[in-house]
Amino acid sequence: MSFARITTLARLELTQRLRSVGWYVLLGVFVLLLIGITLLSFMVFSFQSEPNAGVYSIVVNFVLLLVVLVSPTLSGNAINGDREAATLAPVQVTAATTGDIMLGKLLAAVATGSIFLLIAVPFLLISMLGGGVTAGMLIVSLLVLLAEIIVVAAIGVGLSGLIARPLFSIATTYLAVAALVVGTLIAFGLGGTAIQSEARGYERPWDETTGEPVCDEWVEVNYNQPRFDLVWGFLAANPFVVLADATPTTFSHGYPNDLFGQVKVGVRLAQLPPEIERWDACENGWIESPTSQEQIEGTVPSWFVGLGLQALIAGGLFAGAWARTRTPARRLPPGTRIA
Template identity: 30%
Template sequence: MAARTSSWWSVVGVLIGLELRQRLRTTRWRITLAVTFTVISLAVFGSMYLALSVNEADANYDGWARNLYVVVLGVELFLGVVLAPTLTATSINGDRKDATLAVVQATPISHWQLAVGKLLGSWVSCLALVGVASPYLVWGIVAAPYGIGTSVLGVLVLCLIFLCYCGIGLGYSALTARPAGSAVLTQATVFFLVLGLPALFGLLYSTTSEDHEVVGAEYTYVDDSYDTVPNCRDVASVRSYEHTERIWWLLAPNPFLILPDVVAAHDNPRVRVWTSDERPPDPSVARPIAETLATARTGPYLKEPTCADTRANASNRSFYDERAEFESGKVGDSWYLGLAVNVILGALGLTVAARRLRVPARTLPRGVRIA
């Protein structure tokens, strides 16, 4: 059984090698990697210049270094969103158009081996983006406040997202006859996850509004004089709140929210008031981005500040501290759900591709030839 499994994966390894050699025949990959390294370098040193030179009074290398990891990962993700689907969007119909697919299908390999080999071959090509940025990633991991283990986990999640997008592109490449059509459909699907679902969340935001009766502080001034201390009393009122916990899942598959949520739970916490003379370190930009997703998932905080909250001192927790803790309670608890959605989409694309690569083929779409 072990020998059979080893043989199965050895065939997949040969197919991965064929896929990589086919891509290495051209010199465009060298240009692509050079452009990628240039773009990442410009983002890194451009952000350093803006952080250290534009506002010299607040220039702080430590503050910039805390965000270097997020900057590099964000640029990598942006480039991968464009490149990863493109690598597989023409993998099957392009080979069929060039009459090279039938040569491989004539060998004693299964349709699953062929599909997995093409998927992993495209994924390895896409991982070259991560390899090019590895010097900056190592720099960012060392300087990040998350810890090495959490930072490496963020890189692994980035690689898995690339694999999912390659699977989506492979499925469309098997479904459509023309490479241009599959490329457009793949990019449209990926950008729907990145932009379309957040736009749909914004459109549905107002529909989640619901009225609730809450008790809050009401202030009145004596003789309409604003120079005196106002009187405070707690009154009940009806206020409208948006229950975003009903539609937060629309934001979960967004990769630009998944990656910050991976590391945000280990980031420096936000400190509104500090008692010592030394200001505590601020969190990186990953924390507020992840808190946006966490706030949408937890929904509204159905409470308003009362008179007792306004008189809270240092020994008591204020209303605003409790609300901030409630809204950020889900930070770091949503990224695996969004990643699972992407994995399901990628697995669906791989399954479609494998079924379309079966030999003999039962039915083919119009305009698709066997060879």
């Protein structure tokens, strides 16, 4: 492999994309959507007396949503699109190796996705005016967004090499992204509900005559408890969960003041197995209930697990496409165009 050949192939790919009018229309729509969501976010949080990161968290999550929606279009036909246009075979007979072609396609897809990220940076900076945002939050958010662009690009390029038809590979890339965004939530919810175990708790008994709790006694209560702690890995693989869990959280009185922290608390609690609970009606709440900040500090971050699972999926598809694109080809899908 050669770095010069990789960059040359990536530059040729980018040149073809930049010549398209639809590319600039897509950028314009992207900007208009960011303008709208930024203005609406400031309007929603205009009633807040204290600064918080609510505006920033909404804008960042919206940028991630747009990125995962746009990236499959940019990478889902990288290999089979050239096969169909009869432009892949001439490149394969040059000095460019299979690795050069694959990495060049991946670099071009990541570069096009990064253009959208660069356009979003001014809006992220503007959303920081809402307050409650540190430089660390901005840097980590950008790094996670870039990582997700690479993951989706690798999935798209991989599927474009494994599937013969561009339309099917783009649709399958969208399905793969939907599985990460929506499917992980469904798998987590259904899996945790389906797996249950018997749990034990305690509560105050109630006096039937007075209708008030008896504060000097406890009653043991047995019930079925969903075991979300056994399936939290599905939730960890969600791109939005990765973003929320990796981004530093700011707290007010022990509780998060942005969407990132609220999602992070839910993910961290999902890791914990059921414990003996005590509902004290005399005190009107759970006994010794820790704050959200204490819960986050007492659990393990899950973002690296999610990125690891995403990288495993993307790497497997990319490696499969690498083997399928290698020349001379031993076996190709029926109807695949060679030259």
